Amino acid sequence: MAHLTQPNPNFGLNFQTFFSGWLSCQQKFIDQLISAIAPENIHNNEQHQNLIDQVLSHYQQYYEEKSLAAREDVFLFISPPWFSSYEITFLWLGGFRPSLLFKLLNSSVKDLTEEQEHEMEQLKGETRREERELSETMARLQERIAAPSLFNLARNFVYLVDGEVSDADAALRELQAGMLLVLEAADGLRGTAMRKIMQNLSPIQRVKLLTAAGQFHLRVRRLGVERDQQTVQ
Secondary structure: OEEEEOOOOHHHHHHHHHHHHHHHHHHHHHHHHHHHOOOOOOOOHHHHHHHHHHHHHHHHHHHHHHHHHHHHOOHHHHOOOOOOHHHHOOOEOOEOOOOHHHHHHHHHOOOOOHHHHHHHHHHHHHHHHHHHHHHHHHHHHHHHHOHHHHHHHHHOOEEEEOOOHHHHHHHHHHHHHHHHHHHHHHHHHHHHHHHHHHHOOOHHHHHHHHHHHHHHHHHHHHHHHHHHHHHHO
16 A cells, blocks of 8 residues: 655645735835935834834734744745745755844944944854854754655655555654744844844834845845746746
């Protein structure tokens, strides 16, 4: 008797639908962020803080939905099929590298104090060390579990004859569990880096950073979609 193992595609489709709506809201927030840093609004700290809270809540919603979906099929988030080929080039363990935030900070916030610059340099060093540790953990996981063959098993249904199913399923479960832990740790590092950076910024500096991060994200996605469409044509 043969056993059929097949991932449920609905989780990916459901998340893709959520992500599309989330991006539409993201564009609206970016428009508000740009307005907030206009000269006539630049000193309205209360308005800035309310907007910052809304934007951060929007990101929190994304990571909560992502976490739920990844528990059903973690492999989808290692190389998301709803990302363009250009977006994939920026992908690190299911998302952007946390250290990218420091590049965006340097390009968008030009009035950091000497103390702020010192704090950011320390935080950048800590973040990069943790990135390396997570990358090494993922590499060890892939080597130990023989990832290529099991990754194909997870993404495409296969028939397994009796005697094979036990070893294959056990190895696949181990791979899934390990990759989920790494993915959640990477998302945790992304959130931690952002929170620590924000703690050292003034409200208007936070708005500038969030604006730069949001614009970068949508610009990469727009260019990626355009390039893929040109390739198809």
